[in-house]
Every structure is written in C-alpha cells, then in structure tokens.
Amino acid sequence: MSEVFTKSMARNIYYGGSLFFILLFLALTFDTDGTLPKRDNRAALTEQVALGKKVWEENDCIGCHTLLGEGAYFAPELGNVYKRFGNSTAAIVGFIKGRPPEGIPGRRSMPQFNLSDEELEAVAAFLKYASEIDTANWPPNIQG
Amino acid sequence: MQYRSQAVAKPYFIAAIGLFVGQILFGLVMGLQYVWGDFLFPEIPFNVARMVHTNLLIVWLLFGFMGAAYYLVPEESERELHSPGLAILLFWVFLIAGALTILGYLLVPYAGLAKLTGNDLLPTMGREFLEQPTITKIGIVIVALGFLYNIGLTILGGRKTVVNLVLLTGLTGLALLFLFAFYNPDNLVKDKFYWWWVVHLWVEGVWELILGSILAFVLIKVTGVDREVIEKWLYVIIAMTLITGIIGTGHHYYWIGTPEYWQWWGSIFSAMEPIPFFMMTVFAFNMVNRRRREHPNKAAVLWALGTAVMAFLGAGVWGFLHTLAPVNYYTHGTQITAAHGHMAFYGAYVMIVLTMISYAMPILRGQEASDERSQVLEMWSFWLMTVSMVFITLFLTGAGILQVWLQRYSTDPIPFMAAQEKIAIFYWLREIAGVVFLIGLVLYVVSFFVKGGRPAMASAADTA
Amino acid sequence: MDMTAGLPAATEQRSLPGDFAIWIFIYAELLVFGVFFLAYAFARSHNVELFDAQQRFLDRNTGAINTLVLITSSFLVVRAVNAIRRDAAAVCARWLTAAIACGGIFVALKLGEFHAKFAAGVTLSTNTFYMFYLSLTFFHFMHVLMGMVILAVVAVKARRGAYSAASHTGVETGASYWHMVDLVWIVLFPLVYVMH
Amino acid sequence: MKADAATRRADVTALGVWLALCGLTVATWLVGQAGVGGAAVVAALMLSVLVKGQMVVDFYMGLKRVRGPWRWVVTGWLVAVLTLIGVAYWLGGH
Numbered sequence: 085m086s087e088v089f090t091k092s093m094a095r096n097i098y099y100g101g102s103l104f105f106i107l108l109f110l111a112l113t114f115d116t117d118g119t120l121p122k123r124d125n126r127a128a129l130t131e132q133v134a135l136g137k138k139v140w141e142e143n144d145c146i147g148c149h150t151l152l153g154e155g156a157y158f159a160p161e162l163g164n165v166y167k168r169f170g171n172s173t174a175a176i177v178g179f180i181k182g183r184p185p186e187g188i189p190g191r192r193s194m195p196q197f198n199l200s201d202e203e204l205e206a207v208a209a210f211l212k213y214a215s216e217i218d219t220a221n222w223p224p225n226i227q228g
Numbered sequence: 229m230q231y232r233s234q235a236v237a238k239p240y241f242i243a244a245i246g247l248f249v250g251q252i253l254f255g256l257v258m259g260l261q262y263v264w265g266d267f268l269f270p271e272i273p274f275n276v277a278r279m280v281h282t283n284l285l286i287v288w289l290l291f292g293f294m295g296a297a298y299y300l301v302p303e304e305s306e307r308e309l310h311s312p313g314l315a316i317l318l319f320w321v322f323l324i325a326g327a328l329t330i331l332g333y334l335l336v337p338y339a340g341l342a343k344l345t346g347n348d349l350l351p352t353m354g355r356e357f358l359e360q361p362t363i364t365k366i367g368i369v370i371v372a373l374g375f376l377y378n379i380g381l382t383i384l385g386g387r388k389t390v391v392n393l394v395l396l397t398g399l400t401g402l403a404l405l406f407l408f409a410f411y412n413p414d415n416l417v418k419d420k421f422y423w424w425w426v427v428h429l430w431v432e433g434v435w436e437l438i439l440g441s442i443l444a445f446v447l448i449k450v451t452g453v454d455r456e457v458i459e460k461w462l463y464v465i466i467a468m469t470l471i472t473g474i475i476g477t478g479h480h481y482y483w484i485g486t487p488e489y490w491q492w493w494g495s496i497f498s499a500m501e502p503i504p505f506f507m508m509t510v511f512a513f514n515m516v517n518r519r520r521r522e523h524p525n526k527a528a529v530l531w532a533l534g535t536a537v538m539a540f541l542g543a544g545v546w547g548f549l550h551t552l553a554p555v556n557y558y559t560h561g562t563q564i565t566a567a568h569g570h571m572a573f574y575g576a577y578v579m580i581v582l583t584m585i586s587y588a589m590p591i592l593r594g595q596e597a598s599d600e601r602s603q604v605l606e607m608w609s610f611w612l613m614t615v616s617m618v619f620i621t622l623f624l625t626g627a628g629i630l631q632v633w634l635q636r637y638s639t640d641p642i643p644f645m646a647a648q649e650k651i652a653i654f655y656w657l658r659e660i661a662g663v664v665f666l667i668g669l670v671l672y673v674v675s676f677f678v679k680g681g682r683p684a685m686a687s688a689a690d691t692a
Numbered sequence: 693m694d695m696t697a698g699l700p701a702a703t704e705q706r707s708l709p710g711d712f713a714i715w716i717f718i719y720a721e722l723l724v725f726g727v728f729f730l731a732y733a734f735a736r737s738h739n740v741e742l743f744d745a746q747q748r749f750l751d752r753n754t755g756a757i758n759t760l761v762l763i764t765s766s767f768l769v770v771r772a773v774n775a776i777r778r779d780a781a782a783v784c785a786r787w788l789t790a791a792i793a794c795g796g797i798f799v800a801l802k803l804g805e806f807h808a809k810f811a812a813g814v815t816l817s818t819n820t821f822y823m824f825y826l827s828l829t830f831f832h833f834m835h836v837l838m839g840m841v842i843l844a845v846v847a848v849k850a851r852r853g854a855y856s857a858a859s860h861t862g863v864e865t866g867a868s869y870w871h872m873v874d875l876v877w878i879v880l881f882p883l884v885y886v887m888h
Numbered sequence: 889m890k891a892d893a894a895t896r897r898a899d900v901t902a903l904g905v906w907l908a909l910c911g912l913t914v915a916t917w918l919v920g921q922a923g924v925g926g927a928a929v930v931a932a933l934m935l936s937v938l939v940k941g942q943m944v945v946d947f948y949m950g951l952k953r954v955r956g957p958w959r960w961v962v963t964g965w966l967v968a969v970l971t972l973i974g975v976a977y978w979l980g981g982h
Contacts, residue, residue: 088861089712091390091456094463097717101467104838105474108831112475112493116421119487119817124417134414141354141412142342147275152484153561154420155356158262158274160644161561185270192265192645195273197339214416220491222483224558227641464716471720489816489823492735496727503720708958709950719961726969733976740980744925756917760910766948767906773950774895774902857891864950871949878940879966881913882933883973886920 123218136210139203148194150228152219158192161228166208166215168226173208180204229591231302233309238592239319240295241585245673247288247326248578252666254281259659263652272334279333279359285573286357287326292581293402293438294322297379297395299588300445305386310378318374325367329360351412355423358409365409372403390459391441391448394466398437405429417485424480431572432473432501432543439539439580440466440508446532446587447512451519461511468504476501479551483560491553498551502544512536525590525597527606531583534614538575546571546621558636563651564628571621574613582672589676600681605671612668619661627654709773710865718872721835725876728831729883732824739820744888746821751808754801755885759877761801762836765794766874769843769867772850779857781850788847788863791870795840802833825884832876839873842866905947912936930977934970941966 120126140146145162146155152163169175180197181204187193199207229235258277261267268277302309309315332341338354345361347353352362360368376399383392408425444462448455478494481487512533523529546568550559559565586606590598597603634647642650708715736743772787806829814822846866849855855863916936919929942963946952951959 091460093711093713094460098467102470144338150561187269217485733973737980763909770902888925
C-alpha cells in the first residue's frame, strides 16, 4: 500500500476536530442560554419554588421518580404530576402527607418523609413550576 | 512489571473489584424491589439502594481508571511514578471517603445526611448520579487533582506516548467537567442543561478517551502490533468520538425545556455516535488478527475483544435505538433507557477496567499470565457476566417496549403503576439474569485464588 | 513515491490524494452534511408553505456570489496543487493565498447575511425553516473558517519550502478538505436558497 | 519535463471545469430569479448539482483516477442525497 496515513495528520484531526466541535457546542449553548427565558418558566421561580427544589433534592426524590424524563424509572414521572392531579397543589401535598410509614404491603411504596407544611407546600409549588416549563409537548400524554 | 512503582495499581484494582461486588448486590436488591415492592422497606428504600448501586459503579470505575493509569503511565513514560507515596495516600483517602459516603446513604436518612454535611452552604445533593454530599464532591476534586498532579508530572517528565497523552487528556477532562457538579441553579432547566455536562460529556466524551487509551495499551502489549499503527487508529477513533459525541449531548436536550433545534442537532450527531464504537470493534479485531505474538494471557485478549463488541452493542446500537427525537419522544425515561444504560456501562467501562485488571493483575502478582485453570475460570466468568448482561438488556428492552406501548403510545394510555404490573414478568426474568451475573462475578473473584494447570509462562516462547 | 505518482494526467490508477486520515474525516463530514440536507428536505415536506414562504426572504444574490467565490477558490487551490507538482513552491503559496482571500470574501459576505438576519430578529428558534437555514449555513461557515486555517498553514509551509514535487502530501490534504467544503456548498445553495 | 506538461494540461482542465461550474451556478441563480418551482425544476436543479458535484469530485478532488471504491463512495453519496432530496420534494408536493 502506498497510501499515506500519518500519525501527525490523525493527531491534527483529533485536535482540530475536537476544538471545532467544542466551539460549535459553545455557540449553541450561548444561543440556548439566550432562548431559555422564553421556555423555562423562570417568571414562576419564587423563593418557595427554590425551597421546593431543595426539598426535592434533599429527599432524593429523583432516586425513584423521573422529572422531565430523567431520574429513576421506579415510580411515576413528576414533571406533569401537577396537571395529572387536576392542577392542584393541595392534591400533591395530600398525597405526600398520606404515605403510610411502613409502606403498603407487597407494593412499591413511597416513604413517609415527615415534611413540614412549609416544605410540603414548597415541593408542590416546585412541581407546579416544573409542569409549566415548555418541554416541546413532552410527555406524550397525561400518564407521563 | 518493569517499574516498581506500578505496584500501586494493585490496591486500586482490589478495591475496584470489591466495590463492584457491592454494586451488584445492591443491583439485585433493586431488581427485587421492582417486583416485590416492600422488600427491605422502609429500611432500604429503592432510592437509597439505587444511589448505592450507581455511586458504587462510578466510584469503582474511577478506582479502576486510576489503577489503570498508575499501571500504564510509568511503563509508557519509561520512568517511575512521580510519587508512589501520594498514590497510596490518595487511595486511602478516596476509599475511606467513599466508604463513609456509602455508609451515610445506608445508615442516615438522606435528608439527615444533607443536614449533617452542610448541604445548605452549597447545595449540590439530590441530583441523579451526583447524590454525594458536597463535602464528598470536594474530596473527589482534591483526590482528582492529586492524582492528575502525580500522573501529569510522570508523563511530562518521561516519554510522551500517544497512549499517555490521550489518557491524560481524558483524565483532565474528567476532572474539569466534574466541576459542573457544583453548579446547581434554582432554574430546573439550567440545572439539567449543565448536569449533562458532567454526565454526558463524561460517558460519551472524556471517558471514551480513557477507554480508548487503555484498550490501545493492552492491544499493544498483547498483540505486539507496531505502536505506530495502533496509535494512529486511536487518534482517529477518539477524534470521531468527540466529533459526534460533543454535539451528541443534544440528544438529552429534547424535552427538558431547551430550544427545539436540539431535536435536530442532537438526532443528527448522536446518530453518528455508533461510528467510533464500530471503528473500535474493527480496530480491536484487526489488531488481534495481525498479532505478532501469542500472548499467554488469553483471558485479557478475550476481555479486550469483548469490550470492543459490547461497547458497540450497548453504547452504539442500543443508544441509537432511542436517540432519534421522534423515537425518544416515546421512550424517554422508560425501561429502554435502563436497558441501554446497563449494556453501555458494562460493555464500555466495566469491561475495559476488567480488561486492564486481567492484563495487569497477573504481572503485579509476579507472573506474565495466570495459570491455565485460573484463566479458564476467568473466561467462564467473562461469558457468564457478558451473556447475562445481554439478557438483562433484552428483558429490560422488552419491558420498555411494552411500557411505551401501554403508557405512552396506545390510544388508551394506562397509568405508570398499572403498566408496571403488566410488565412484571420481564422484571422477574431480569432478576434471574442478574443472579447469573452475580455467579459470574463470584467466579471472577475466585479465579484470582485458583492455581494449577499448565503454567502460562511455558507457552510464551516468543515473549520478548 | 515516484515523481509522477501524484499527477492527475498520469494514466495509472493512484491512491487518494493527501493523507488518508483526512479522507476518513471528509467522508464523516459528508455523512453529517448529507443527513442534515435530508433532514431539511424531509422537514420541508411537512411544512411546504412555511419553507417556500420563508425562502423568499433569503439573499439569493449573495448566495450565488458566494457559490462563485467558493468555486473560484477551489480552482485556485487546484492551481496551487498543480504548481507544487512542478516544484514551484512560491507559485503554489501565491495560489493558496489567493484561495484564502476568496475564503475571506465568502466569510465577509456571509457575515453580512447573518447580520441582516439577526438585525431582523431571526434566531434559531424563529421557525423550522430558519432553524435549518442558520444551522446549515453556520455549520458550513465554520467549515470555511476551518478550511482557511488549514490552507493558511499549508501556504506558510509552502512558502518556507516545506513541499516539493516529490513530497507534497500536505498540500493535497489541505486541498482535499477545501474541495469538500466547496462540494457541500454546491448542494447547499440550490437546496436552501433556490429550490421550492 | 513530463511532469510540467502534465500539470499544465491539468491547469487547462481545471479552468474548463471552473467555467462549467460558474455557468451552472449562474443558471441556478437564474432559476431562482425566475421564481419557478415544481418537479421538473427540482429534477433539473438536482441534476445540475450532480454534474457540478461530480466535476469537483473528479477534477478538483482528483478522485477520477483513484483506485478502489473511494470515488464511488462520494458519487454514491451525491446520488443518494440528491435522489432522497428529490423524493422529499415529491412527497411535499403531494
């Protein structure tokens, strides 16, 4: 084979190609950052929602549930749970509050987290905020 | 072993295998909880078991990567490690911090752990795969910096081979991108957007550089093919990885509130992501076919080829299955994702670490290759683990297809929990396959303690 | 390699011009662009009215001029390769410089086009047509920049006498990449600017 | 020298190709100016792209005399992409 195939050219393509696509990715990130205000429902980001996100995180809800499709696949999607529960934060609060501490025999059960009323309201507000993010019409239906 | 300091790799490999066993045990617990909902409830709820399962995976792979680096960097650089003492110190720091974190998950409610570790000061916990307390994350950064310092000085002060430089780039990228774990804005969309800079750009970016360089190193050693040939293919493969994988991040930006053009950018580039994996498969088989020596360590060759094939299937094919936006619209966040995740992680990263351990461990223990009986057992464990992982993937794929149909696609979609009950049979089958995987893993561990058969050295007449 | 091995007029079959590694890259790029073009075409088939209406707002004259500019620069690059094949390194460097200048004209015109669109408030999220228009042209635009960098490196090396008739793989490598950038635009221009 | 003569001939060929490419580009632009569309126009434009593309591939990229499948890969790419674009336009027209 008289084909020329040099290591230095392979290396140049690796460095040049990587740099090229990093720059492209950064350009798209820049555009995304500018477009997000129209989609990410940031107007609804109150202190309560921020607290709700913290409650969400500090109880590792993502360890069982998905949120906008990401997380664990053990329990239902919660990105649209506010809508699924009839556009009601009270229903969300009631559900979390009502989990039996010892679980439901033989079934997958959500733990009883003993959240305060403030925390319960906050996490419900967070889920309401999440449900109003423009997710390009995902999930396909109300079941999540 | 050409350099004495390579020996620091040994504790890293042992710890990696130990944590691997733990990971699989918790995987079996979770698998059982899928069908026996209140198993260990409320002592070990599912989210805790999952956290332990996934965090142990990450930690033991990192142990594996670090061990691999400590083994191969001195040999490639043709000099001793800059500081073996630092390597051992960081080993204990990382192991103890890791063990404390896992114990924290298991013994304290997660919210209590958050309080205990001062998550209020810099909230980073409670996001998938990044559940570690902030203080653990800071520890990871410190260990990573110390490790990079040690490896970096060794590489820069010695022979700079392509394998070394690619490995160093990969490890540096790993450390740098981890810093995005500390960015946790209240804005959920931004949170998720940059969360993927850790998760995706790790596993479909810089980790593949680490994978490629380890595979190249082992292939150079076991095939005796000219380094020049292997190195230029390494460059081409990782170039393709980054060319497709960086914009490929877009396949995570379809439905999380990000602009809709990501559906096009993400689909187009991630559809190309199987190409580097395919090239890797062709490359590995080509090198083995063109081998200029018969290495006595048959098991290591098997692992190397297995990595190439399974990474292509798991990361390439199973990734492609649901990467196009119109498909992903229905499969996003279902068992299809779980199926892909299992085979991709096993095929690409578990197997490359086991490849390296398989190659290096006998040498670290004073033999070029293990005894024949030990190797036979190791190959049995290879097949048991690999085949059961294929079945785990197939069962989860079956579960996912049914789930998508019942819950997302049919004209009368049913609720999540109702769908889960209808696909329980797949979860049972998955659990059985998981038990077989554990048996394979036990055999793997046992293979380290088996002696006898023809001493492997005898067949290595042409080793130089 | 023998003296005539690189000659287009030679009758014998020869291997790929330039470094094989660049060809792996070129084929990968063609694949990406091909898929992108088809995505455009099939997305259009679902939104014919939108695409046809929006296409009217594009600056077709600049698009056509840019096509001529790129074709010309490709021609200049061919002259450069032919020059180095007769060992005229300085001539080769001059042709390459001219080609880079053409690239510069392309970039300037394209920037003007982008500026007009951005000033009119067009973004990637305006609609599907503009998503494709901006994605495709910007992606290609970056390739032009990349190609100019490559040609510049080759030109500098040529001026320094790094290439000769016997050994000029580097020139062919850069040239091959540049022609790919041209080839892609040849498809892009009628597809996005003209056809409806 | 033989090499000299060969490259001079190649220069002439390249100039001819350049003229052809420019002509076809101007023709494409004229089609745009006329504002015409429809199946026949799409077919004609795709055909002209095929011709232009193949000229670039053969004479500029220099694949005409390359052994092996390399030339046909690019030609195949052109044919496949242009045909499928044609199919997409045909679908859109219905």
